[in-house]
Amino acid sequence: MVADTTAQAERAKEIRRRKRERVIIIVALVLVAVITYVETQVVDMAQGLPMGSSLLVFALINVNALLLLLVIFLVFRNLVKMTMERRKGVWGARLRTKLVSTFVLLSLAPTILLLFAAFQFVGASMEYWFSAQVEKSLFDAMEVSDAYSRQLASESSHFAGVLAHELERRGYRLSRPDEKLDELLESRRALFDLAGAKVFSDDLQPLAQATQSGTHASHLQGLPMEMLSRSISTGLPLTHLQPAPTGDFAAAIQPVMQPRKDMKPKVIGAVVAYQLLPPGALARSRQVRKGLEGYRQLKAFKEPIRTNLFITLSIVTLLIVFVATWLGFRLARTITDPLREVAEGTQRVAGGNYDFHITGAGPDEIGTLVNAFNRMTADLKTSKARLDEAQTEMRRTNLELDRRRRYMEIVLKSVAAGVITVDAEGKVATVNPSAERLLKVQGGSVVGRPWKELVDEENRVVIERMLTSLIPGGAGTIDRQMRLTLGGESLSLIVHLGLLKDEQGRNLGMVVVFEDLSELEKAQRMAAWREVARRIAHEVKNPLTPIKLSAQRLMRRYGERVSPDDPVFDECTRTIVQQVEELRRLVNEFSTFARLPSANPAPADLTTIAADAVSLFKSGHPEVNLELEVEGKIPVFELDREQMSRVLINLLDNAVAAVQKSEPPRQVVVRLSYDEILNMVRLEVEDSGPGVPPEDKIRLFEPYFSTKKGGTGLGLTIVSTIVADHNGYVRVQDNQPSGARLIVELPARGAREL
Structure with a gap:
């Protein structure tokens, strides 16, 4: 705004200066014309006042010359200004130079020709006027007149x-x-x-x-x-x-x-x-005598008169040239000034100023251009206002859409189900975090890729069949349950697939929603097995005591009667007692699994718990190389010390049993680490055994599933239950170069340094 005000003030000042110059030049030109006319009249009246008229003529010439010098100064001033503007690259200076040059050339050529012809004509006329014959004729006429008068x-x-x-x-x-x-x-x-x-x-x-x-x-x-x-x-x-x-x-x-x-x-x-x-x-x-005297006086001033005429012609020539130059300046300004304002206005409009208005438009084509520019700026201002309104409305709509989009993204991030959208070309458009976690992919790496690259051949065929069954209907959704193996982990998924269409019914792609049923199935199976274990423990435990007591009673009553040489009775009763004890231990495990107590977390040091467990197994299994690795400082956090000790014992028991099947060296490593960003403590148990087959990984934590000879299949089930009670996760991975790695991740609630 300040720049616009300054520019307008400078423009107004320039207009006033040009008006002042215009008035000065017009007045000077009028005075030059008037004084030139007076000079000619004085020359005609010069007979009666020879000396005074000559002085007056010279005075008028001097005044005329001064006025002409003023005009020349103003014209040269404009020429210098035009040259400086051309050097500075002022807009319109080149066009103004061309117009002024054209005017000067068009006026200079004929003016110089006329000046040369006038010089020749004046010279010939002067020689004719001041010839001896003319003077003699005037003298003879005077003598004749005087003689006649004298005679009378x-x-x-x-x-x-x-x-x-x-x-x-x-x-x-x-x-x-x-x-x-x-x-x-x-x-x-x-x-x-x-x-x-x-x-x-x-x-x-x-x-x-x-x-x-x-x-x-x-x-x-x-x-x-x-x-x-x-x-x-x-x-x-x-x-x-x-x-x-x-x-x-x-x-x-x-x-x-x-x-x-x-x-x-x-x-x-x-x-x-x-x-x-x-x-x-x-x-x-008397007239003849006066004419003769005037003629003789003019003859005495022949050269001054010739010079005066030449000066007058030169002044007129210069006057014509400089008037043409000045008119060239005026015409150039009438053309370039509106064009400059139009160019300046174009830049202003390009810069976003739609209030720029050009005044003083004439009735010619330049005025038509200026009026068209003003109409254009007015239309642009109106269009800009409408566009601003539309942009404001669009911005408001975009904000609302963005708010809804963020809300949907938050919803998609929050839901446990995986959601994948596929466009009409079959390429992945969006992937929510749950889908990334379940499919073990990064959203940025799969977006834009065909969906068929995310699943194996078997599941791709299943999804294509689902699409085939969907397309004839043209609407609705379809559900299928499938099992997907990713990264060596088998997942049980329920897949909801639906087509996306717009208001005109055009195909926009499809949306795939899938939920992991593995934990649900595991929980269902665990609940069923707990019920089975509870009933088995109840039904089996009741007859065990009478059987054991009966066997012991037989040993006491008939042991002395049986011959020592016949060990059958003693072996049978002892076997009955041992098997009853074994059955009691098994029933106790069933009972423990069926009614596992809830966790009672309290601040505890997991490093100490792990060290105690490792020390226990080191003394019991010297043939196995057991190591404890602690990465960084493990904080004290809330956990159930007894249950977490049971987790470590079960994990170490399985690891030691696994390495017993492999060739030396037999290696078992317990590793502890702490992630401050996630506030998560990680417990890893690695072994160098044969590892876990991929088909067994999904059932590894199910009840009564065991790969050990004589195993009950409840150890890892109890581990999974205890970790879940601590809001943690347990999973199995392959160890390199061989063996298995069981990973337990526990949230460090109430963590503090030792």
């Missing part, structure tokens, strides 16, 4: 002199107006074809006037009085060119003299003769 002024002066002489000859006093003077003046005006004539007194008062028809008298009032006064005061004739609305006039002033004796003539007035010029003649003459 001369004629006017001549006619004014003639009129003045005539007035002097006739002796006019020129002191007051006179009609004869008016008539004379009109007649001479008409005679000389003058536009007008006037007579003034010496005090500058008009005395007479004559004008040509069509010439208004007010048009002849423009004669400067100071010029008239100067002519009268000096007595010199003067000429004056005067413009008028109907035409220009050439006015000639001729003083009128009155002769005096022995004195200088006196000026008594003046005659003014007006000669009409063509309309605008004086203005054209």
Whole structure:
């Protein structure tokens, strides 16, 4: 969130800076255009103000150059920034460079061609404008105009002199107006074809006037009085060119003299003769003169003007190039900035930010792309929300399924029955711990393997028959009891087999549930044998005492009567007594087996019990190598000392009897060990005898099953019963290289170190 806020602030700052640059460039370009226009106007008006206009032109050029430098600086600044962004690998810098380069090239080529053509045209025009022929033509035109004006002024002066002489000859006093003077003046005006004539007194008062028809008298009032006064005061004739609305006039002033004796003539007035010029003649003459002066001034500034024009053209060229460059920047930004924002938005959306929105989309294709991106992000946000809801629901469902799965796993781990599931391809899918224990396999090693590899050929045929009987019905389960031999141990199992189908009835495989009936069968057989033993002991024990007493009574009463030479009677009675005692011992064992007392556990040291038993058998059987091995420290724990001593004696008795059948060396080892993790004490009795056949291992702990000659078959049965009363286990394994190993595992309840 902080990164997004910072990025937005930087973007807003960049937008403000670009707006500021845009305003500066536009204002500078407008000023350059205005100043360039002013320069051209100043050059056109340069005739009247040669020095001031030149300084103004140079000042405007300098201002124009400064503004152009500002534009160049901004453009070059953007160029440098674009180059740095390209080197840094900023997104869009390459495309912006291509667009700007394209704009510059497209504008530069025609602009340079036009600039070269303009230089050639300006050079040729300058040479034509400032040629000697043009100057001579202007000078000749001015001379012609001046000569014509001088001629008219001369004629006017001549006619004014003639009129003045005539007035002097006739002796006019020129002191007051006179009609004869008016008539004379009109007649001479008409005679000389003058536009007008006037007579003034010496005090500058008009005395007479004559004008040509069509010439208004007010048009002849423009004669400067100071010029008239100067002519009268000096007595010199003067000429004056005067413009008028109907035409220009050439006015000639001729003083009128009155002769005096022995004195200088006196000026008594003046005659003014007006000669009409063509309309605008004086203005054209002045215009020609002004044009000639301006032309000569411009000719003096020929090279500065040429340089100014070249500079102006160069400025315009640079202006076009840099404007094109700036427009290239603007166009590139209008393309790359939205694309950059789209790329940035794509990365944001890829990172999981679906709130990113691009603003300022225009009506063009880029704007369409931006709007499509915004719609896409909105749709993605909606889809993400729906997906999150679905994921939340799925997560909740998965948690529920996982909870149920764990519950089922706990149930499967807790049940004593073995459970195996097989998929539709006949491969093992799951195996619970009870199945691993019963089949003596590791779940990880059998999962994924065909189920047929777990059983032998005989049992595989049985299971296939069960499947064959199941498949026609398409549902339900079937039960079979079978015997399975694994690791040399024969197990009696009840197998429940059922097919798995989904809601559409498709086959998902099967589930196999099997229970070990060995212990149940053993318990049932043991209960039956205990009942048999109890009844046999009861029925047999009753007549034994009378038989023994009768035999002893016969010995006492008839022993002395029988001849010593005849030992038959004595042997028979002795045999009867011995067999009765043997039968009594057998009945006592039956009785003991039938009503074996429950264990009375108390803290005891199994190591001491084992050492006593080994010591006892060592002294009784010196031909057998008896050893006691204790691995680590065996703790003191709760057990029935008397019953556990009986277990050891029975196990050692069987082991010693077994090694008697084998060749020396005859070895019997009693090994004690303690598993702290399982809190289990293990008692092992190994012998080097012939061992136990596999078919006898399953019946080894059954009552009245014995492989010893003369054995009752109750020793290992009593061992199994005592171990079971201690919540332990007893099993038989083959010893290596020969013999048998009987293993007793006892939980070390209340264990403590010695």
